[in-house]
Amino acid sequence: MQHILRLSILLIGLFAGGAAYAADTAASAPAVSTAAPAAPAVKPALTTDDELGPVVEQPIEFPHNRHAGDAAQGGMQINCMYCHTYARRSQVAGIPPVQKCIGCHQSIESVKETPRIKKLFEYWEAKKPIPWKKVHDLPDFVRFNHERHIQRFVFQQNRPYQEACGYCHGDVKNMTVARRQKPISMGWCASCHQKDHPVDDKATKTTHGPNDCWQCHK
Amino acid sequence: MIENEFNRRDFLKVLGWSGAAVALSGCGNTSIEDGKEIVTPYAELPSYVVPGIGVYFNSTCSQCEAGCGVMGRVREGRVLKLEGNPDSAINRGKLCGLGQAGVQAHYNPDRVRDPLLRKGSAGEALAWDKALGLIGDKLNGVKGEEIAFVTGAVSGHLKALLGNFMENVGSKNHFVYEAVAPAVVRAANKKAYGTEMPQLRLDKAKVIVSFGADFLGAWISPLNFSNQYGLFRKGVHNGGRGVLVQIEPKMTLTGSNADRWIPATPGSEGVLALGLINALGAAGLAVPADAAAAAKDYSADRVSRDTGVSVEQINKLAALLKERSPSLVIAGGAAEGYAHGSQNAAAVALLNQVLGNVGKTVEAANLVPFPQLAPATGNTAALKQLTEGLSAGKFKVVFTLGVNPVHTAPAFAKFKEAYAKVPFKVALTHALDETALESDLVLPLDSTLEDWGTVVSEYQAEEAQIGVVQPLMERLHPNTRGAGEVLLSLLKQRGAEQYKAFEDYYAYLRSGVVQAKGAFGQAGADDDEFWNQTLRSGMLKVAASRSALTASASAAGLALPAPAAADATYPLRLIPYVQPSMRDGRHANLSWLQESPDPLTTIVWDSWVEVHPKTAAKLGIVEGDIVEVSSKSGTVKAQAYLFPGLHPDAISMPLGYGHEGLGRYAKGVGANAFQLLDPVYEQATGELALNETRVKISKTGQRVVMVKEEGPVGGSQAGRKKIAVKVSTNQVDLSKEV
Numbered sequence: 001m002q003h004i005l006r007l008s009i010l011l012i013g014l015f016a017g018g019a020a021y022a023a024d025t026a027a028s029a030p031a032v033s034t035a036a037p038a039a040p041a042v043k044p045a046l047t048t049d050d051e052l053g054p055v056v057e058q059p060i061e062f063p064h065n066r067h068a069g070d071a072a073q074g075g076m077q078i079n080c081m082y083c084h085t086y087a088r089r090s091q092v093a094g095i096p097p098v099q100k101c102i103g104c105h106q107s108i109e110s111v112k113e114t115p116r117i118k119k120l121f122e123y124w125e126a127k128k129p130i131p132w133k134k135v136h137d138l139p140d141f142v143r144f145n146h147e148r149h150i151q152r153f154v155f156q157q158n159r160p161y162q163e164a165c166g167y168c169h170g171d172v173k174n175m176t177v178a179r180r181q182k183p184i185s186m187g188w189c190a191s192c193h194q195k196d197h198p199v200d201d202k203a204t205k206t207t208h209g210p211n212d213c214w215q216c217h218k
Numbered sequence: 219m220i221e222n223e224f225n226r227r228d229f230l231k232v233l234g235w236s237g238a239a240v241a242l243s244g245c246g247n248t249s250i251e252d253g254k255e256i257v258t259p260y261a262e263l264p265s266y267v268v269p270g271i272g273v274y275f276n277s278t279c280s281q282c283e284a285g286c287g288v289m290g291r292v293r294e295g296r297v298l299k300l301e302g303n304p305d306s307a308i309n310r311g312k313l314c315g316l317g318q319a320g321v322q323a324h325y326n327p328d329r330v331r332d333p334l335l336r337k338g339s340a341g342e343a344l345a346w347d348k349a350l351g352l353i354g355d356k357l358n359g360v361k362g363e364e365i366a367f368v369t370g371a372v373s374g375h376l377k378a379l380l381g382n383f384m385e386n387v388g389s390k391n392h393f394v395y396e397a398v399a400p401a402v403v404r405a406a407n408k409k410a411y412g413t414e415m416p417q418l419r420l421d422k423a424k425v426i427v428s429f430g431a432d433f434l435g436a437w438i439s440p441l442n443f444s445n446q447y448g449l450f451r452k453g454v455h456n457g458g459r460g461v462l463v464q465i466e467p468k469m470t471l472t473g474s475n476a477d478r479w480i481p482a483t484p485g486s487e488g489v490l491a492l493g494l495i496n497a498l499g500a501a502g503l504a505v506p507a508d509a510a511a512a513a514k515d516y517s518a519d520r521v522s523r524d525t526g527v528s529v530e531q532i533n534k535l536a537a538l539l540k541e542r543s544p545s546l547v548i549a550g551g552a553a554e555g556y557a558h559g560s561q562n563a564a565a566v567a568l569l570n571q572v573l574g575n576v577g578k579t580v581e582a583a584n585l586v587p588f589p590q591l592a593p594a595t596g597n598t599a600a601l602k603q604l605t606e607g608l609s610a611g612k613f614k615v616v617f618t619l620g621v622n623p624v625h626t627a628p629a630f631a632k633f634k635e636a637y638a639k640v641p642f643k644v645a646l647t648h649a650l651d652e653t654a655l656e657s658d659l660v661l662p663l664d665s666t667l668e669d670w671g672t673v674v675s676e677y678q679a680e681e682a683q684i685g686v687v688q689p690l691m692e693r694l695h696p697n698t699r700g701a702g703e704v705l706l707s708l709l710k711q712r713g714a715e716q717y718k719a720f721e722d723y724y725a726y727l728r729s730g731v732v733q734a735k736g737a738f739g740q741a742g743a744d745d746d747e748f749w750n751q752t753l754r755s756g757m758l759k760v761a762a763s764r765s766a767l768t769a770s771a772s773a774a775g776l777a778l779p780a781p782a783a784a785d786a787t788y789p790l791r792l793i794p795y796v797q798p799s800m801r802d803g804r805h806a807n808l809s810w811l812q813e814s815p816d817p818l819t820t821i822v823w824d825s826w827v828e829v830h831p832k833t834a835a836k837l838g839i840v841e842g843d844i845v846e847v848s849s850k851s852g853t854v855k856a857q858a859y860l861f862p863g864l865h866p867d868a869i870s871m872p873l874g875y876g877h878e879g880l881g882r883y884a885k886g887v888g889a890n891a892f893q894l895l896d897p898v899y900e901q902a903t904g905e906l907a908l909n910e911t912r913v914k915i916s917k918t919g920q921r922v923v924m925v926k927e928e929g930p931v932g933g934s935q936a937g938r939k940k941i942a943v944k945v946s947t948n949q950v951d952l953s954k955e956v
Contacts, residue, residue, distance in 0.1 A: 056253030090270035095259035127261045133253045180252050 053180025056133045060116050061177055068162070068173040075173065080165050087146040087165075088154070095132055098124050135178045136169065142186075143218050156200040167192070189216070269294055276303050276756025278673045278685030279317045280666040281805065283371045283593070284308060284439040285675030286317060287683075287757050290667065290690040297321060297667050297690040302441070303756055307679035309441040315799050317441075319808040323665055324694065328649050328807060328881025330662035331695040341650075341660060346699065349659060353615075354711045356642045360614040362388025368604060370620035370804075371396055373593035374672030374684065375727050379705045381590070386714055391613065393604045396596030397626035397802040397892070398873065400438060401905045402554035404595065406563030410571070410771035414595075415677050417581040421449035423546035424456050425538055427463045428472060429487045429566055430552020435471035435798040435817070437550055439677040447475075461542070463535060465490065466552035467909075468793040468828065468870040469863030471817045481865040484791050484909055486525040487553040488565035488778045490532070493521030495572050497536035509572050512773030524781050526865075544578040546570070551796065555909030558779050560902035565778065567771040582767035584678035586760055587737065591684065593676045598906040601627055602899075608636035617644045619701055624652035625877060626802050628895035628906065629852040646701050649807055651880045662698040667691060669700040670724050672731070672758075682762030686731075688753055702727070731758070788849060788912035790833070793870040794891050803874030806884035816872065819859050820927035825875035825888030827915065828861040830868070837915065844920040847871065849913045851896050854889040857922055858915075869915060 067083075069075020081087050086094035102124050111117050123130050138144055153164035162173055170181025182188065193209030266273055272291040279286045279300070287306025291299045300320050304311035333349035334341030357365065365387050371394060372380060384392050404414040420426060420433070420443060433443035450460040464476035467484040482490050495513035499505040505513070518529045539545050549566035556562060570576060586592060601623060607613055609632075616637070627633035637643065637656055645657035654660050663669075666687055673685035699707075702723035709717045720726040728749055735741060735748045738758055743751075752758055796802075799811040806812065812823050819826060827845055829837075839845060843858045847869065856871065864870060875888025898910035 053252040086269055090268050092270035094269045095257050097260040097263040099260070099262045124261070129258045129261050131256045131258060134255045134257045135252055137252060137255055 091145040158201040285673040307681040322808040324667040334660040364614040365389040366391035366613040373674040393600040394596035401597035402559040410567030412768035413583040413765040420446035424542035425545040428548040430466035431548040431550020432470035467865035482525040488562035491565035492516040546579040576769040583765040584762040599904040619646040629893040684758040792911040797872040800874035807881040809883040828870040830866040852893040
């Protein structure tokens with residue numbers, strides 16, 4: 001009897017732990033009953049639906065909307081790849097060097113005295129990098145290549161860059177500090193890789209993303 | 219208690235349930251972590267950097283003394299991988315396992331990070347200026363001759379600076395100690411060819427007879443020789459596939475690649491060489507009179523008796539050598555490791571000369587025309603001298619750099635006890651090895667991937683070059699310094715005027731190299747341009763000055779002893795094995811090297827005792843038995859491995875294992891075979907004769923399953939004693955005809 005009691009204590013403990021973990025990592029996941037395994041959560045379907053990540057506090061509250069947003073909303077409509085310039089050339093998109101920010105901001109007198117820009121110049125004068133927090137952080141066993149995706153969707157299929165970047169990064173042009181909007185889970189990646197799409201903007205030939213394990217898990 | 223009653227089945231049940239629960243509840247995106255890690259951009263971006271894409275910088279490997287050029291892949295300021303530099307004549311774009319592990323030497327978790335001062339049995343971190351000040355005080359308190367500096371082989375500007383430092387403190391006690399060095403061969407070469415390290419042209423030879431030179435594994439410049447070996451086998455410069463015959467009591471990597479591997483009786487290599495001269499004479503080759511006279515007593519019958527090589531095989535070998543010229547005969551580890559090692563090497567040199575190879579496949583050495591940068595090569599005679607000095611209490615301050623004599627000195631030398639007599643011992647080191655653990659002050663050194671320097675290797679390829687070492691990344695630990703930096707600081711501290719101008723070792727090195735730009739054919743070049751070009755290529759090519767090559771091997775004074783009588787107490791001979799990745803053990807703390815299987819036995823993470831299956835059958839030993847190996851000087855225990863590539867009267871153990879320090883990956887792994895060595899010295903040079911140790915082995919009753927790549931798990935343990943008697947069918951008895 002004691003035996004079964006111990007077993008059930010352990011089970012409940014494990015469930016509580018598992019639930020806490022799930023709640024922690026996926027805000028939208030329904031809470032799991034800690035009483036018994038009789039109330040399983042509904043498995044989410046593979047989807048490109050939005051799934052908002054946690055708010056990430058950054059050293060400088062960078063307004064993406066002001067830089068990349070539509071002119072109608074007061075944005076500058078700057079190309080994503082003006083700052084994240086390596087996305088088309090490297091596996092990482094790259095956080096712009098402080099130099100890049102200063103390149104424009106040293107001649108934008110109108111905002112020079114705002115707190116954020118002052119802070120930016122402090123970093124620059126100390127020649128220190130800004131310690132940004134990673135918002136889209138894939139685990140180390142996943143190898144994602146920006147170049148491949150940008151080449152295909154922006155340069156071969158001639159799609160708008162904000163749409164292409166937005167597949168994974170969401171509606172960044174309307175955000176201030178970037179926040180994860182998509183699940184970026186393996187199932188979510190695979191859901192796209194299974195879809196056919198034309199090779200380039202003129203082709204009738206279609207293809208789809210690779211589904212081999214080693215493409216991402218090298 | 220819960221642990222007691224909770225059995226495995228219940229546990230698995232619980233695991234199963236919880237696994238299912240996780241699968242049902244969480245799903246998918248559990249591994250992405252937003253806002254946990256920091257991504258640091260550059261403040262200013264150098265124009266050549268694209269994050270995510272590697273940039274290659276050239277430098278020079280310093281894992282061994284061969285001085286191969288390397289290219290390091292650097293990404294976001296971290297060096298990730300080393301490759302061989304294709305422009306380097308020594309390695310031609312190749313890099314061995316030892317070199318690859320250079321990255322691990324750099325990122326090793328057990329690197330010393332601060333200067334440490336001994337406080338009882340522990341070390342206490344102190345600042346560099348304090349440490350250097352302390353050394354300065356100690357140096358001022360003693361006479362010049364009471365200061366000693368012990369290093370491994372050292373070359374380039376570091377050697378020059380070290381020379382200046384020793385001069386400044388008024389000491390002549392620079393000991394260059396290498397635990398495994400071809401010191402006897404160097405001396406014999408000097409006599410026979412007029413140069414210590416003639417250039418060997420393996421690629422031009424039609425036949426190579428190597429007396430235990432493991433030139434593909436661990437001998438002098440393995441990558442250079444491997445490259446030449448490729449050409450030799452493809453017949454690029456020698457008109458057809460070359461034939462390699464390896465004569466050695468323990469099969470090495472080179473032996474396993476040979477067309478014929480001959481385990482001549484250990485110590486009889488010279489006899490075999492003279493026997494070959496005699497047989498060549500008999501076969502009609504014109505043999506000079508003195509050589510013929512020296513060899514006339516070595517009839518095939520006698521040689522066969524002394525060496526254990528059949529008459530037929532001797533004659534075959536002689537016929538092969540006569541038919542195919544030029545050939546190349548190399549004296550290596552198996553020839554030199556005896557009390558009469560010089561005689562063996564001299565006999566081999568004489569054979570080379572009789573065959574007319576000198577000037578054809580043995581060429582004059584390429585020398586870098588800067589004698590002050592030429593390598594100071596080491597030997598074990600230096601260790602003997604040092605130990606005597608230490609025992610007599612002659613030295614008050616001793617520095618060690620790039621050596622670990624507490625580990626590599628044989629037990630009989632009682633080096634540790636002698637070293638303890640020194641009042642102030644300073645270790646310049648990367649990790650807390652055994653010698654550093656005995657020291658009073660430990661100075662942490664930069665890794666090669668963080669340091670500046672130049673390397674001049676002893677063996678230069680067809681083009682002579684000076685390897686340039688440059689940092690591939692920022693210091694991993696802010697409190698390490700380069701050895702050159704330490705010496706320069708000490709010199710400045712002692713008020714040496716000529717060094718005041720140099721802000722740091724980099725400035726010293728740069729000025730030294732740039733001043734000599736004329737010698738590199740760049741007299742008119744701009745200083746900055748020349749220096750940048752040097753760093754870009756990672757090496758300085760120089761017009762070599764060729765050493766004089768003489769064919770002066772003579773039969774005069776050649777006296778080979780009769781085969782040693784069997785020892786009743788210690789019936790077996792220990793052949794210490796210089797393993798290609800472990801060598802003398804300085805890199806035992808690199809887990810890649812521990813993890814990479816030995817090329818012959820495929821054993822990992824441990825040392826082993828190779829026993830011939832016949833000997834093992836006699837002693838009732840099977841694979842995995844823990845055996846006790848005893849010599850007059852010491853005893854070690856290790857797992858037995860039955861290996862047919864061995865002379866039946868010999869056993870073999872790899873060197874470099876059995877550390878008591880050096881960090882988590884080295885400590886306690888294997889047994890230290892240096893401890894077994896007997897105090898037998900080579901007569902002409904005073905070198906420790908590595909192959910002269912007599913041992914006995916006995917079973918301890920324990921048995922382990924060996925961790926190795928080859929064969930079934932547990933090897934031939936399956937049938938226990940029965941199966942050990944015969945050699946299993948998939949193995950060839952290599953001591954017979956191949």
